[in-house]
Amino acid sequence: MGKGGSSKDTYNIAHQKGTPGAGGNRGDRLIKEMIHDPYKTRSKLPEPTVCPECQALFQQGRWAWAEVPPNANQELCPACQRIRDRAPAGFLMLSGAFFQEHREEIINLIRNKEKSEKAQHPLKRIMDIEEQEGETVVTFTEIHLPRGVGEALNRAYEGELDYQYTDETSILRVRWHR
Incomplete structure (x- = not known):
């Protein structure tokens, strides 16, 4: 170590309250606590x-x-708890003229994807499929399945695919439109 002291001393000085750290940022910022599932x-x-x-x-x-x-x-x-509490971890919103014309075929693809995933992972399940405000909403018991279903839809039918993940609530919203 050089004449300035130990690396611990340097660390403490650089991160004291009000003292700029690397890049001029203050070292006393508040760190948002993660809320987990x-x-x-x-x-x-x-x-x-x-x-x-x-x-x-x-x-x-x-x-x-x-x-x-x-x-x-x-x-x-956890999947049965979510179903009992009606607290989905993931949402898939489906809309568009193409979806309406091919609704049954697309719903079958979604159910087949869930069946395949659930065979290996019991916590990956569809909770419900319902109509809400002009679109079909599929709710899921965990966050990875809606993403996988959205990607499968996009591979099979193309369209517009959008993901929105909320760190604070650990919920994934996937929107597919065509």
Whole structure:
């Protein structure tokens, strides 16, 4: 270390309240606290644990479809909790003349994508499909499935695809229009 002292001293001086840091920025800024998914399990569940609603099994640190042992603990999985609370993690909004003309075919593609994903990942589910204010809204139990479905729609039919993720609420909104 040079004559100016240890690297710790330099760090402390550069980040004291009111002292500009690198680039002239103050070192005392407030850092926004991340709010994480309230439906994510806070502590590790005892293994094995089965969801009494869907029969998914929590084993080896993840939810999966497997044979349920007779001594399994019981607790709702995050997907079933979201369904019970009507609290979607993801939304897919579908609109446009092309969508209206091919609605049944597009809904079938969405259901097939969900079926494929859910076979490997029990928490990836469609909650509901409903009409709202001139568009069809599909709600999901987690945030990755609406993105995957949106990308599948775009590959199959093109159109306009837009993503909006809110850090504060951990919700993904995907809009597809054609």
